[in-house]
Amino acid sequence: MLPVSKIVVNCSKLCFTNKLYAQAFLSSRYSSCAAPSFEFILTEKKGEKGNVGLITLNRPKALNALCDKLVSELSQAVDHFDNDDSVGALVITGSEKAFAAGADIKEMQCQTFSSNVKKGLLKDFEKIRECKKPIIAAVNGFALGGGNELAMLCDIIYAGDKAKFGQPEINIGTIPGAGGTQRIARSCGKSKAMEICLTGSPINAQEAESMGLVSKVFPADKLVEEAIKTAEKISSHSPLIVALCKESVNTAFETTLTEGLRYEKKIFYATFATEDQKEGMGAFVEKRKPSFKNN
């Protein structure tokens, strides 16, 4: 156990580091509109048409632990691809060892209730949810705590065959804070959510697939390629209609069945006011490929 004096020194060092991060973030954010450059993530466009935005978490020494700066960069990169008309869908991945081992415990250990409230600890994490384009999480290795919550924040989860999912927060005296208790319960039911959150024990990719947390499992070395293929398929559709479809499915997690069906019907009717619906149905009747205009 660390003596108190060492903990205090460590915490003040962290606060200073956070200030530097904040300054670097502000200057990178407001200096240009070009693709931002990052320290803890890599971004590139993938797919035959370059229409998939790939974001790779890249903080290998800490198993991609989600420190403030990493999450802030991630949120900026998601926003950047969301506003890039040449990109139709995003893939977020990590390394073969870790998608992300959770929030950065070393950074979090000295935080207090009031500091969490004042700085809005989860604000960048929550911003990712506003992305209109579909996001696929391609998970190899550990997806623990905030790592699993980040995967669940995405729209589709693909796993490598050695992936491990879990919410170990209970082991370190806290609870899942970025959607773990809510999203597992909604997608996999109460008993699984309780088991995962209350034991803190991880589950493997096959269990995650059988309980519906993950939609497909691939050999680890094929995972990102498969996720990109799915993202390309999504990107071949009308971006406008894809965004409406994503919003409609997400509504299923927010409301009652009656309200959800009412919402879906409104959106379905509304698609008939778009050029892309005319183009899509026209192309089918004329036996040609549609050419969507995002209108």
Ligand SMILES: CCCCCCC[C@H](O)CC(=O)SCCNC(=O)CCNC(=O)[C@H](O)C(C)(C)COP(=O)([O-])OP(=O)([O-])OC[C@H]1O[C@@H](n2cnc3c(N)ncnc32)[C@H](O)[C@@H]1OP(=O)([O-])[O-]
């Ligand atoms: C701001 C946004 C917030 C978003 C979400 C907040 C809410 C969320 O619900 C709360 C959490 O996620 S609570 C978190 C929930 N997550 C957990 O409780 C999981 C904690 N991690 C583990 O249990 C183990 O590391 C593993 C079992 C993942 C791997 O074991 P292994 O293969 O023997 O590897 P190893 O030797 O152990 O690690 C290698 C290096 O990585 C380092 N590092 C790793 N994880 C870190 C982390 N989260 N932090 C910091 N560092 C972390 C580790 O210290 C070491 O570096 P060192 O310089 O040599 O000290």
